[in-house]
Amino acid sequence: GIATDAAWSFKMTVHVIGDEGCRCFGDAMRDLDNKALIRGNFILLGADTVTNADLRPVLEQHKRQAKFDKGTAATLVFKECANNVRTGNELLIAVDRRNDRLHYHQRLRMHHKESRYQIPLDVFLGNSCVALHHNLLDPQIAIGSPSMLSLFNDNFDFQTRDDFVRGLLINEELLDSRIYVAMLPAAQYAHKVNNWPAYQLVSRDIINRWAYPFVPDIGLYKLQQQYVFHKDNIYKSPEAHVSKVALLQNVVIQAGSHVDSGTVISDSVIGANCRIGKNCRLTNAYLMAAVTVMDNCKLEHCVVGDGAIINVDCDVSAGCVLGAKSVLPAKTTLAKTLITSTPSRRRSEDEVAVELKSIGPNAYIVSDLTTGDPEDSDGEDLLPQQALCIPKMGDLLAPLDEI
Missing domain, CATH: 3.90.550 (Spore Coat Polysaccharide Biosynthesis Protein SpsA; Chain A)
Structure with a gap:
């Protein structure tokens, strides 16, 4: 062991x-x-x-x-x-x-x-x-x-x-x-792992066991096995409630999570104590702890922070990142967008807070222009040819110019 x-x-x-x-x-x-x-x-x-x-x-x-x-x-x-x-x-x-x-x-x-x-x-x-x-x-x-x-x-x-x-x-x-x-x-x-594309790639590699012995079922946490390894790279906690759900391939579901019937999940990671409603489709989605996804939602190539709530009939795709405790209104469609739960953002204590565009009571769009520091030479040294923007999730198999 x-x-x-x-x-x-x-x-x-x-x-x-x-x-x-x-x-x-x-x-x-x-x-x-x-x-x-x-x-x-x-x-x-x-x-x-x-x-x-x-x-x-x-x-x-x-x-x-x-x-x-x-x-x-x-x-x-x-x-x-x-x-x-x-x-x-x-x-x-x-x-x-x-x-x-x-x-x-x-x-x-x-x-x-x-x-x-x-x-x-x-x-x-x-x-x-x-x-x-x-x-x-x-x-x-x-x-x-x-x-x-x-x-x-x-x-x-x-x-x-x-x-x-x-x-x-x-x-x-x-x-x-x-x-x-x-x-x-x-x-x-x-x-x-220093950005979302790297996070997505390494997560996929770990699920596919390329980083063995660092795999989900090794049991490093508390020296106890947290997942049961099934075929098609399905890692499911015995304490997760998944009934009449299609788990296609490359899925990790942590303890305490509940997925309702009619939902299809592939290439995704579901954190602890998440609740996913009926008839949802999750592909390349990464849900942190205590996330709630209501019925009839579609999530693709996205990250959802702790305690976030996605209401019914939402479509979240193409590199979206939802911050912790953000609440997405019903029937919202998002692509290549970053969402935070707080209405303002400041890069340092000396700067004036930047007001963000609201799409709901606890959902505000974060612009790329409010995230980086143009005077910070460290970022320029690491990636001198890259424009100031947030690397987002995407299709790892897509041609480079299409990401």
Whole structure:
């Protein structure tokens, strides 16, 4: 059982280190360096990274490279991905085929497939054996040398990991530091969940068991099995009430949820204590806890927050996200829309609240223009080619230009 297989984790000690002055990734790295808590090689990954990868071979590769090249600052871990799906974490890199040294790094646009790339000529003139990879995913996993922390401390313009990569590639000789690359095997899974398209993709992969042993029926929560695994990737809690309901494929239903007759569900996740009425159709829908969906509703490619209510005869599709406790009036049709339950929104305490358009007593439309900060360089660094907008849910099988 899970208690036996993961016995090592029960004896593991976790130290949480915090600092109120840290406002970005770079500040956290500088704080770790100032506290001198890390003295050797370390594994660096975000809390939003989902992976079952065995990183021991990558760590050993990094150690060998560091012995050969004293200027080794980091080894970035990438994985091959499908060319027809974009989540904002895909990139193009140029690598020296002889030693896996990184020479060029560019993130790809989320919703468009590039017809051409602009790569500096120096990448090819200075290296006789360069390989270009344009089908790679960045799960935000890296092996860092102790010098990586000091590089952040010496360069306060390094705010994000992309700042660090770009800074070292531009100033390799000045900083006397280099970055190398490691590829994960095809059988190992890794992905970063930092937006709704990535959330949708990783949810689908977990349901289809590509991230095994991280599957719904493994029983990590309270070390008890929460779901019974049925054919066609149906994961249903024994405490869920589903009668005369068509569960087609790739469905997760948590405990306490009740689905009435005549409803058809496929490729969806139903949270705890949800109530779904009669004759509804849910496809690629993600319902959090205590969501109520009245009769005759259609939900496609959407996310519904905790405690939200969708009244009768509603059509919610094409990338909608409904915030917690929002209430959608009856016979509402929405597409590519974000809904919140509060009438105003402000990006910071210093800004004036922005009044939002109301479609009901507890349903207000959130515009893309009220969600991002145009002066925030972090977002631009991560996705320099992407317009300021909220990545929404969509059809993962659709051509990039149609999403």
